[in-house]
Amino acid sequence: MSSIQDVARLARVSPATVSRVLNGTVGVSEELAKRVGQAVAELEYRPNHIARSLRTRTTVTWAVVITDIQNPFYTSVVRGIEDVAREAGYSVVLCNSDEDVDKEAEYFGVLASARTAGVILAPASVTDTRIDALLDQGIPVVAIDRRMESALVDTVLVDNVEGARQATAHLISLGRQRIACITGLLSTTTGAERLAGCRAALANAGVSANEQLVRIADFKESGGYQAASELLALADPPDAFFVANNLMTLGTLEALGDAGVAIPEQVALVGFDDEPWMAFATPSITVVAQPTYELGVAAAKRLLERVSGSDEEPQEIVLKPELRVRESG
Amino acid sequence: MSSIQDVARLARVSPATVSRVLNGTVGVSEELAKRVGQAVAELEYRPNHIARSLRTRTTVTWAVVITDIQNPFYTSVVRGIEDVAREAGYSVVLCNSDEDVDKEAEYFGVLASARTAGVILAPASVTDTRIDALLDQGIPVVAIDRRMESALVDTVLVDNVEGARQATAHLISLGRQRIACITGLLSTTTGAERLAGCRAALANAGVSANEQLVRIADFKESGGYQAASELLALADPPDAFFVANNLMTLGTLEALGDAGVAIPEQVALVGFDDEPWMAFATPSITVVAQPTYELGVAAAKRLLERVSGSDEEPQEIVLKPELRVRESG
DNA sequence: GTGAAAGCGCTAACAC
DNA sequence: GTGTTAGCGCTTTCAC
Numbered sequence: 001m002s003s004i005q006d007v008a009r010l011a012r013v014s015p016a017t018v019s020r021v022l023n024g025t026v027g028v029s030e031e032l033a034k035r036v037g038q039a040v041a042e043l044e045y046r047p048n049h050i051a052r053s054l055r056t057r058t059t060v061t062w063a064v065v066i067t068d069i070q071n072p073f074y075t076s077v078v079r080g081i082e083d084v085a086r087e088a089g090y091s092v093v094l095c096n097s098d099e100d101v102d103k104e105a106e107y108f109g110v111l112a113s114a115r116t117a118g119v120i121l122a123p124a125s126v127t128d129t130r131i132d133a134l135l136d137q138g139i140p141v142v143a144i145d146r147r148m149e150s151a152l153v154d155t156v157l158v159d160n161v162e163g164a165r166q167a168t169a170h171l172i173s174l175g176r177q178r179i180a181c182i183t184g185l186l187s188t189t190t191g192a193e194r195l196a197g198c199r200a201a202l203a204n205a206g207v208s209a210n211e212q213l214v215r216i217a218d219f220k221e222s223g224g225y226q227a228a229s230e231l232l233a234l235a236d237p238p239d240a241f242f243v244a245n246n247l248m249t250l251g252t253l254e255a256l257g258d259a260g261v262a263i264p265e266q267v268a269l270v271g272f273d274d275e276p277w278m279a280f281a282t283p284s285i286t287v288v289a290q291p292t293y294e295l296g297v298a299a300a301k302r303l304l305e306r307v308s309g310s311d312e313e314p315q316e317i318v319l320k321p322e323l324r325v326r327e328s329g
Numbered sequence: 330m331s332s333i334q335d336v337a338r339l340a341r342v343s344p345a346t347v348s349r350v351l352n353g354t355v356g357v358s359e360e361l362a363k364r365v366g367q368a369v370a371e372l373e374y375r376p377n378h379i380a381r382s383l384r385t386r387t388t389v390t391w392a393v394v395i396t397d398i399q400n401p402f403y404t405s406v407v408r409g410i411e412d413v414a415r416e417a418g419y420s421v422v423l424c425n426s427d428e429d430v431d432k433e434a435e436y437f438g439v440l441a442s443a444r445t446a447g448v449i450l451a452p453a454s455v456t457d458t459r460i461d462a463l464l465d466q467g468i469p470v471v472a473i474d475r476r477m478e479s480a481l482v483d484t485v486l487v488d489n490v491e492g493a494r495q496a497t498a499h500l501i502s503l504g505r506q507r508i509a510c511i512t513g514l515l516s517t518t519t520g521a522e523r524l525a526g527c528r529a530a531l532a533n534a535g536v537s538a539n540e541q542l543v544r545i546a547d548f549k550e551s552g553g554y555q556a557a558s559e560l561l562a563l564a565d566p567p568d569a570f571f572v573a574n575n576l577m578t579l580g581t582l583e584a585l586g587d588a589g590v591a592i593p594e595q596v597a598l599v600g601f602d603d604e605p606w607m608a609f610a611t612p613s614i615t616v617v618a619q620p621t622y623e624l625g626v627a628a629a630k631r632l633l634e635r636v637s638g639s640d641e642e643p644q645e646i647v648l649k650p651e652l653r654v655r656e657s658g
Numbered sequence: 659g660t661g662a663a664a665g666c667g668c669t670a671a672c673a674c
Numbered sequence: 675g676t677g678t679t680a681g682c683g684c685t686t687t688c689a690c
Contacts, residue, residue: 001466003667014677019669029675044465049442050382051667054682059379069411070404079398082425091439094423096411110420113378136373137330221605254609275606276550280583282611332683343661348685358659380683383666 002043011039022047053115062090062303063111065104065121068219069096073246073273073292074122077144080296081120088304090117099185099218101128108133115139118303123148125187140306144299147189147316154306156299156317160190163288163321164197164242165204167270170286171240171329172205176268179207180238182227182248184219191216194244194272213238217248224251232259239267240329246273249285268329283327291319331372340368351376382444391419391632392440394433394450397548398425402575402602402621403451406473409625410449417633419446428514428547430457437462444468447632452477454516469635473628476518476645483635485628485646489519492617492650493526493571494533496599499615500569500658501534505597508536509567511556511577513548520545523573523601542567546577553580561588568596569658575602578614597658612656620648 008015013032020028021036028036039045053059062085066074078094085092093116097104104124111119112133122145123129131141131151143155171179181198184191195214202209215231217223224243231238232255243249249271253263261267263283271278274289298317337344342361349357350365357365368374382388391414395403407423414421422445426433433453440448441462451474452458460470460480472484500508510527513520524543531538544560546552553572560567561584572578578600582592590596592612600607603618627646 004669005667015667016669016678017676020676023669025669027675032676046438046442046462046466048383048444048667049439050379050388050444051682052669053379054377054383054666054684055668055670057682069408070401072399072401075399075404079425082398091422091424093420095420096408109375110378113375115377115379133375137375250605250609257609276579277604277606277610280579280586281606333685334683344683345662345685346660349660352685354685356659361660377683380666381685383668383682384684384686386666 002045004045004047006043007036007039007045010043011035057115059115059117060090061093061114061116062118062120062300063093063095063107063116065095065097065107065111065119067097067099067122067124069094071219071245071247072275073290074145076292077296077299080293080298081300082296084297084300084304097122097124099124101125101130105130105133112137112139118142118307120144120299120303121148122146123188126150126189126192127187140303142299142303142306144295145190152314154299154302154314154317156295156302156319157189158290158295158319158321160193160321161197161200163272163290163323164194164244165201166197166321166323167242167272167286167288168198168201169205170323170325171242171268171270172201172207174240174264174268174329176240177207178210178213178236178238179240179242180213180215180231181242181244182215182217182224182231182252183244184217184248186216188219191219191244198242219245219247221247221251221254224248225255226251228252228255229259232256232261241267241269242272243269244272246271246275249273249278249287253281253285263328270323270329274324279326286326286329287324289322289324291321295319331374333374333376335372336365336368336374339372340364386444388444388446389419390422390443390445391447391449391629392422392424392436392445394424394426394436394440394448396426396428396451396453398423400548400574400576401604402619403474405621406625406628409622409627410629411625413626413629413633426451426453428453430454430459434459434462441466441468447471447636449473449628449632450477451475452517455479455518455521456516469632471628471632471635473624474519481643483628483631483643483646485624485631485648486518487619487624487648487650489522489650490526490529492601492619492652493523493573494530495650495652496571496601496615496617497527497530498534499652499654500571500597500599501530501536503569503593503597503658505569506536507539507542507565507567508569508571509542509544509560510571510573511544511546511553511560511581512573513546513577515545517548520548520573527571548574548576550576550580550583553577554584555580557581557584558588561585561590570596570598571601572598573601575600575604578602578607578616582610582614592657599652599658603653608655615655615658616653618651618653620650624648
């Protein structure tokens, strides 16, 4: 655990010179640079990032705050973020808010205290997510996947209304009449907009919307299972399902299986988010796929500009989802 | 961005007193504590963790280094780690080594410089993973999922030999004769031991092992697909597959689907690692399930003891896997 | 119980 | 090109 002082002593130079060699900030004579190099090697010296951060008032850490670390959608987004961050010399911390605004706020406090260089955030709520703690410290924030009304920041997401519209229009084109929609929390823009897109498609096709066929669940497997079970138990059950994310699609499949309902004969199904297993399931699952990795890359690039000092107007970047028609609908 | 000095000034006390109030280290009179509290609130003061770490020579950050952030097995383990870490006041950084020993070593350097409090590591290689950079700094390390020969550290894993043995014995009990094994890199203990378990079961049952039916892949979906495709193309193809992880199981399913092979009629299949979709697939997939969350919890608890100063002999904690028989085999 | 002062390890002015 | 010095914001003796 030797310090820059130890290296300086051994190389018979000043600490400042060691620092200059290590950081390559200004020219140092070859002779001294060589002595420093040898001393560093001999002592197995490792610069202390903490001291460095305190002095320079900067860190090389980004945080990604997501609502569910076990949702593969976010994992893939994080992968895109990481690749960009790594390239630019930043390391990435992952925080899991669990859809909980309080847990989220707690993390913001920690990140502010750690003087994190930048934050990429999937907000737990449109209205109640409060990022003041970060903004007060001048920490740039980029929102992903969901919009935020409580603060004006760069936002990267997919066109949820359009994706849901396409999915529903596809079900209509198959001749389905009673189309159910299982969406997520309306306190998130993803939940609200995917429902809106579904309704828009129905209205556009002149199909009368039936509020009985709309269910608000929680983006989780269990929520999807319960919603689908309730819908199947209706006197006049749906002949098609649009399900607004991957985990709820799994729950819906489970409910359909338990009820012995045949897909797509009795009930057609279109999900949101693509997963590897969905293409090989029997039947394979029709989905609206999101460009997850690209979403992460776009958000990270935006953050990179912010931490580099850009102060242009916050932007909204909207990526296009893609309908992948398979056997289930 | 006010400092402890600003708070002290406003509260008309010394910085030391502010520190004492904030950390509750020793008694401070109610009067002064109240003044400090008001000043903190008024200035929206947030202690600088970096300065604190420099002074105390400690951090509250753990790192988890895994080989594939997109593998749900690890995600679930991480969730277990996080819950324990959070409870104990540590935050968790996630690093993705991508099965690459060099990338891994690079991370160790960064973590050493950051004076990370502890590291939980799924080593990319039994022999070539070098954690000296961490140990030199006195940073405790706990290995998970895979053993390491290059250093003696606490290790938490499941009984891979036993899991593979059970899976294979199950296939034998179904009357299968030509049992293929698709395992992972032999430079990992998981790859080697799951193959060993498979062989042990075959030997035990007096079934002659056929090296043609053994394939070493890379724990990825594409590797599983290719290995399974090759096996199906043999003159005398297998009538059963034991596949040594979740992603390769997916690849194998894909290959079987492409080849039009019926499961379990023509070919039986047992995978390693359980995933939610496997229970609802058609047919549902028989697997050896690992207690992933518990594995993370156990590793984190061990690390907690280490960072708290325990210096007892490194231990190996072996958890039991569980065969879950479903329709595929 | 409280304050003054030193110092964690580094870098950035400032001299020379 | 190189060394000296100061100081980032905090905690921890050490006095009182």
